[in-house]
Amino acid sequence: MSLQEHETRHIKNTLKRKLTKTELQILAAEWSEHCSYKSSKKHLRMLPTTGPKVINEKGYDSGVLDVGDGYVVTVHIESHNHPSAVEPFGGAATGVGGVIRDILSAGTRPIAIFDGLRFGDIKNDSHAKWLFKNAVTGIADYGNCLGIPTIGGEVEFDKCYKNYALVDVAAVGFGRKEKLIKNHARTGDLVVLIGGSTGRDGIGGSQFASDSLESEDRSAVQIPDPFIEKLIIEAILEARNEKCINAMKDLGGGGLSCAISETAESLGIGIELDVDNVHTREPGLFPDEVIISESQERMLVITNKKKIKKLKKICDKFRIKHSVIGHVKNDKMMHVKKGKRTLALLPVDFVACAPLLDRKKSRPKYLQKIKTTKKTKDISNYSKTILELLSCPNISSKHWVFHQYDHEVGIRTVVKPGFDASVLRLDNGKFLSVKIDGNPKHCYLNPRDGAIGCFEEACRNVVCTGATPIGMVDHLQFGSPEDPEIFWTFMESLEGLTEFAKFLKIPCVGGKVSFYNETPLGPIKPTPLIGVLGIINKTPLHPTPPKSGDYMVIIGNTKNELGGSEYFEYIHNFIGGICPTVDFKNSKSNMSSVLLLIKQGLIRSVHDCSKGGLSIALSEVSIFGNIGCIIDITKVPSEKTLDSEKLLFSETHSRYLLTVSLENINKVKEILSKNKNSFGVLGQFTSDQIIVKYKTKLLIKINVDKAQRKYFNTLKEILDNG
Amino acid sequence: MHVINFIPHISTISVKVGVIVFPGSNCDRDMYHVLTDVFNLSAQYIWHEKRLPKNIDAVVLPGGFSYGDRLRAGVIAAHSPIISDVKKLAKKGIPILGVCNGFQILVESGLLPGVLLKNDSLNFMCEWINLIVKNNTTPFTNKLELNQKIPIPIANGEGRYFVDEHMAKKLKKKNQIVFSYENYVNGSMEKIAGVCNEDGNVVGMMPHPERATEKEINPNDNKPSTLIFESLIQSIGAKN
Numbered sequence: 007m008s009l010q011e012h013e014t015r016h017i018k019n020t021l022k023r024k025l026t027k028t029e030l031q032i033l034a035a036e037w038s039e040h041c042s043y044k045s046s047k048k049h050l051r052m053l054p055t056t057g058p059k060v061i062n063e064k065g066y067d068s069g070v071l072d073v074g075d076g077y078v079v080t081v082h083i084e085s086h087n088h089p090s091a092v093e094p095f096g097g098a099a100t101g102v103g104g105v106i107r108d109i110l111s112a113g114t115r116p117i118a119i120f121d122g123l124r125f126g127d128i129k130n131d132s133h134a135k136w137l138f139k140n141a142v143t144g145i146a147d148y149g150n151c152l153g154i155p156t157i158g159g160e161v162e163f164d165k166c167y168k169n170y171a172l173v174d175v176a177a178v179g180f181g182r183k184e185k186l187i188k189n190h191a192r193t194g195d196l197v198v199l200i201g202g203s204t205g206r207d208g209i210g211g212s213q214f215a216s217d218s219l220e221s222e223d224r225s226a227v228q229i230p231d232p233f234i235e236k237l238i239i240e241a242i243l244e245a246r247n248e249k250c251i252n253a254m255k256d257l258g259g260g261g262l263s264c265a266i267s268e269t270a271e272s273l274g275i276g277i278e279l280d281v282d283n284v285h286t287r288e289p290g291l292f293p294d295e296v297i298i299s300e301s302q303e304r305m306l307v308i309t310n311k312k313k314i315k316k317l318k319k320i321c322d323k324f325r326i327k328h329s330v331i332g333h334v335k336n337d338k339m340m341h342v343k344k345g346k347r348t349l350a351l352l353p354v355d356f357v358a359c360a361p362l363l364d365r366k367k368s369r370p371k372y373l374q375k376i377k378t379t380k381k382t383k384d385i386s387n388y389s390k391t392i393l394e395l396l397s398c399p400n401i402s403s404k405h406w407v408f409h410q411y412d413h414e415v416g417i418r419t420v421v422k423p424g425f426d427a428s429v430l431r432l433d434n435g436k437f438l439s440v441k442i443d444g445n446p447k448h449c450y451l452n453p454r455d456g457a458i459g460c461f462e463e464a465c466r467n468v469v470c471t472g473a474t475p476i477g478m479v480d481h482l483q484f485g486s487p488e489d490p491e492i493f494w495t496f497m498e499s500l501e502g503l504t505e506f507a508k509f510l511k512i513p514c515v516g517g518k519v520s521f522y523n524e525t526p527l528g529p530i531k532p533t534p535l536i537g538v539l540g541i542i543n544k545t546p547l548h549p550t551p552p553k554s555g556d557y558m559v560i561i562g563n564t565k566n567e568l569g570g571s572e573y574f575e576y577i578h579n580f581i582g583g584i585c586p587t588v589d590f591k592n593s594k595s596n597m598s599s600v601l602l603l604i605k606q607g608l609i610r611s612v613h614d615c616s617k618g619g620l621s622i623a624l625s626e627v628s629i630f631g632n633i634g635c636i637i638d639i640t641k642v643p644s645e646k647t648l649d650s651e652k653l654l655f656s657e658t659h660s661r662y663l664l665t666v667s668l669e670n671i672n673k674v675k676e677i678l679s680k681n682k683n684s685f686g687v688l689g690q691f692t693s694d695q696i697i698v699k700y701k702t703k704l705l706i707k708i709n710v711d712k713a714q715r716k717y718f719n720t721l722k723e724i725l726d727n728g
Numbered sequence: 729m730h731v732i733n734f735i736p737h738i739s740t741i742s743v744k745v746g747v748i749v750f751p752g753s754n755c756d757r758d759m760y761h762v763l764t765d766v767f768n769l770s771a772q773y774i775w776h777e778k779r780l781p782k783n784i785d786a787v788v789l790p791g792g793f794s795y796g797d798r799l800r801a802g803v804i805a806a807h808s809p810i811i812s813d814v815k816k817l818a819k820k821g822i823p824i825l826g827v828c829n830g831f832q833i834l835v836e837s838g839l840l841p842g843v844l845l846k847n848d849s850l851n852f853m854c855e856w857i858n859l860i861v862k863n864n865t866t867p868f869t870n871k872l873e874l875n876q877k878i879p880i881p882i883a884n885g886e887g888r889y890f891v892d893e894h895m896a897k898k899l900k901k902k903n904q905i906v907f908s909y910e911n912y913v914n915g916s917m918e919k920i921a922g923v924c925n926e927d928g929n930v931v932g933m934m935p936h937p938e939r940a941t942e943k944e945i946n947p948n949d950n951k952p953s954t955l956i957f958e959s960l961i962q963s964i965g966a967k968n
Contacts (some may be wrong), residue, residue, distance in 0.1 A: 154753020
């Protein structure tokens with residue numbers, strides 16, 4: 007039980023009576039950081055959440071975007087970090103299940119899953135390996151069984167996640183606008199619990215997630231059952247078509263206590279329920295356990311007495327359990343009974359609105375100690391360094407991961423995982439491009455610029471497929487908010503994201519805050535994760551291989567920004583330097599020029615420059631295209647003259663690497679000059695070697711097949727060795 | 729979704745194809761889309777507890793995770809009420825296609841020989857591979873050339889085909905191997921990817937033809953996969 011002193015005082019002052027045991031359990035669950043956002047809620051309001059495409063309805067757990075022609079896309083992001091760190095298979099699987107139900111509860115069919123996974127040093131830490139392998143299997147097992155394609159995400163390894171795991175799952179839904187559930191309820195309506203039976207798993211899960219991970223409390227981790235979830239999806243969508251659902255909410259953190267209080271509060275109603283009516287997995291569950299259990303695969307549905315028959319019939323068809331647990335009242339009270347006995351009687355707004363906190367913040371002391379420059383030894387063999395970077399687990403191909411996920415089911419996946427953003431076709435002939443990105447190495451050095459950078463990177467990736475960004479979701483993951491220094495990093499990230507979202511006019515349509523991500527070695531690095539959705543009206547740009555003679559063109563200035571780069575951290579084991587900063591104006595202008603070139607059909611493909619800098623971006627184009635290149639990096643545009651180390655490895659944002667045919671190169675140059683974008687024609691694709699020169703000096707010479715072997719085999723080799 | 733240009737040789741709309749839906753099927757909607765929107769057939773979903781209509785021209789058991797793959801993939805669905813109808817139609821010579829989990833169900837119900845074991849990687853595998861046509865006399869392959877390549881995706885955890893040696897000989901003798909993989913994929917015996925019954929009208933395959941017929945989602949060549957469905961149309965047309 008984790009009610010704090012000021013909360014106990016608030017209860018006493020407001021209700022002026024002693025609470026029952028059940029009431030205390032309900033409040034402890036609902037007022038946990040996980041459910042109540044008590045540290046962050048005040049500040050999250052700064053994010054822009056409206057726009058011409060955003061549909062806001064009460065009680066939605068996911069963001070809804072209008073994509074035209076009567077269709078909507080829904081999106082949500084969540085994490086399951088604490089559970090995955092203890093029991094990676096079940097933790098990751100139930101993480102998928104939870105976010106899928108958020109999509110479902112708006113009345114849309116889930117059509118894609120994305121996951122962001124972060125673990126400790128995979129090369130040397132066998133525990134990190136175990137966590138990673140099992141989390142991937144957990145996601146694969148769950149998503150594949152549901153028949154929802156997992157089509158993208160990212161994987162990163164960093165020592166700051168030692169003995170810990172970040173498992174972030176984003177899901178996208180699609181449906182007809184007129185079929186969205188318009189949550190409403192009338193007095194006398196019935197409250198129905200549909201799906202898995204309630205058991206003792208996940209008791210106190212949300213409180214477990216709101217503390218530092220000190221004990222491995224496996225009973226707080228929920229047990230996954232994707233088969234039941236699949237039946238629920240089909241049953242709920244059929245019930246939606248039959249108009250049997252007045253209001254709906256999924257059961258997640260805090261179980262029934264949260265679902266009931268939040269639904270009642272958002273609809274301005276009261277709900278009375280009897281715990282004896284809840285179908286349970288085992289006899290002898292205590293009422294308090296029934297109320298706060300986080301057993302999975304459950305949905306709360308409000309229907310009326312006329313529609314209940316049809317709803318039951320649908321549930322029976324799919325053989326999923328359901329019970330009418332209570333009814334709607336007009337007193338705005340949450341009334342929990344066992345038979346005739348009242349166990350809890352609390353005002354719903356009191357339960358759903360925890361007293362918010364004003365956390366202190368102060369600039370972390372570690373930031374003063376970070377060195378901004380590093381004298382690295384002159385690189386004698388650039389080829390060797392590039393090959394090392396290509397086999398860095400953070401850069402090498404994640405084929406081992408995404409080929410365990412069914413990324414084809416649903417027959418929407420137009421651009422498959424493994425490139426920049428993945429692209430899905432929609433029923434109105436448009437395409438949806440989605441990418442999630444994080445970068446704790448940058449965010450550690452500068453939480454504000456780092457967070458903006460993640461946002462920009464996700465935008466860049468969807469732009470590379472020809473999509474215009476229309477919405478974003480954020481997932482803000484930090485250590486304990488009670489530490490003012492950590493809270494400062496949270497506020498910096500949030501303010502940065504807000505500033506950039508307002509500048510680009512991209513609404514934030516959903517998000518989540520996860521605090522208390524602490525490992526035995528201390529807090530994790532600030533890890534905001536940003537998901538961006540983009541729309542393509544006509545044709546997406548496929549990652550098409552370059553042809554011999556095609557030109558390689560870079561858009562965007564390169565700056566002296568090696569801080570937090572894979573080059574500094576992986577090659578030199580140095581944490582420091584100057585974190586890349588997004589120049590808002592250039593960012594926007596580069597994005598619109600790339601989109602224009604794609605629209606006019608002037609470029610064969612485009613790849614974004616990110617981890618590993620230009621050296622890795624150009625290697626990747628050669629690796630995927632199975633073709634070599636000869637380039638001169640003195641052609642790379644930069645504001646000041648930079649040495650080859652910075653030109654090759656700096657992770658400056660807003661840069662794109664284009665493949666342009668001989669036929670179009672002059673038109674491309676013309677448009678970029680007219681739009682005043684910095685750009686440079688670096689060289690041409692040819693033969694089977696990656697050759698990089700600085701004027702006449704040869705820096706890099708690598709056979710493409712050698713680069714391919716390093717890039718594609720490393721992760722599998724690391725995992726096969728134990 | 730977009731529809732590819734397909735010029736039917738017979739009045740395809742009169743062809744009735746039943747798509748059986750088991751609890752946990754998850755490629756039923758994809759198959760339905762391809763049958764109706766791409767090939768202009770009259771497909772209908774049939775819930776596993778219902779009867780198959782008597783005038784049906786063909787039956788498809790789609791992929792997915794029927795009953796969550798509990799016990800063993802396909803084994804519970806093989807005991808569904810509808811399977812006895814499928815068996816009756818199979819005897820009558822009606823074309824029946826099982827894809828992925830549908831193949832597993834056909835094997836478990838005894839309509840096709842062999843078993844499907846866990847892949848030798850022990851992992852779920854989602855990849856684009858090449859199939860080789862080994863028998864082009866079935867209702868699903870008659871428009872394909874012998875040894876023709878079909879680029880197509882697989883997505884399964886239990887796709888390793890196995891029969892004993894005696895049975896393997898028999899399969900070869902009776903021309904029951906319909907598809908094999910071009911390269912080593914998952915440890916399948918003889919690289920077998922699809923088989924048929926002795927009469928040739930019941931075909932099971934692990935790869936997903938419904939994921940490969942449309943150009944938009946096929947990064948390779950979609951034409952060979954379309955021939956699987958065109959074969960069906962031809963064989964039904966030929967009979968009518």
